Amino acid sequence: MSPNDMEAKPKQKVEGREESTRPGAYFLPPVDIFETRDELVLLADMPGVPPGGVDVSLEGDELTITGRVRPEDYEGLKPLHVEYGVGGYYRRFRLGEAVNRDRIQAELKNGALLLRLPKSERARMRRIAVQAA
Amino acid sequence: MRGERVFSEPSSDAAFHRRERAQGRFRRVVRLPGHVASSDAKAELRDGLLTVRIPKAEETRPRKIAIQAG
Incomplete structure (x- = not known):
């Protein structure tokens, strides 16, 4: 396997x-x-x-991402070999930085979610203060 | 099947908190059971998911054979 090759990782339930x-x-x-x-x-x-x-929600500092697939695409199929596993996605994070929730941007392209969370004015101010010290 | 995924790197001042997504080349060979009509195979890449549909060969499909009265 060359260093550029991707390693297949099993999905984590x-x-x-x-x-x-x-x-x-x-x-x-x-x-x-x-x-x-x-x-x-x-x-x-x-x-x-x-x-x-995709659903993205931010409650307090807790960010939750949920993704749903179309189960009807797989109805009536008889599995011969299952390795991929059909299902949705779910993950939760606690954010360490204060985020400006009104300016959050989410984009889903080819099954990849891109989420931009701009830091709040206060979080940026704090950072500048630390750098100046 | 084979493919490659390459990310554009974020700006050099970016600090990574997590790095779990893989990039690079991939290749996978699957041995199929039975005979298939490979010339009629169809592949579709939608929402990052590859679906390959390969019809079974005509000679392996179940067939009803009419019995003639003797």
Whole structure:
């Protein structure tokens, strides 16, 4: 395997999620999170989730991402070999920075979620104060 | 099937908190049970999910054989 090759990682099932009225399995989407001076950027892989199938909510400092797939696409199919696992996505984070919730942007393209969370004015001010000290 | 995924890197002043998504080349070979009509195979990439549909070969599909009265 050359260093450029991707390694296949098994999907991780979400356990202990609160009871849901929607049936089906949920998986933890792999994420990249990085921070620049002005914003937090979160990217999540959610293959199979159509545009409009994602919910992003921020309560206090708790960020929740939910993605739903179209289970009807798989109805009536008899599995011969199952490795991928059909299901939605669910993940929760606690944000360390105060975020300007009115300016959060979410975009889902080819099953990859791009979430931009601009830092609040106060969080940016605080950072500037620390740098000046 | 094979493919490659490449990310554009964020600006150099960005600090990573988590880095779980994979990038690079991938390749997967699957041995199929039975005979298939490979010339009629269809592949679709939608919402980041690849679906390949390969019809079974005509000669392996179940067939009803009429019995003629002797």
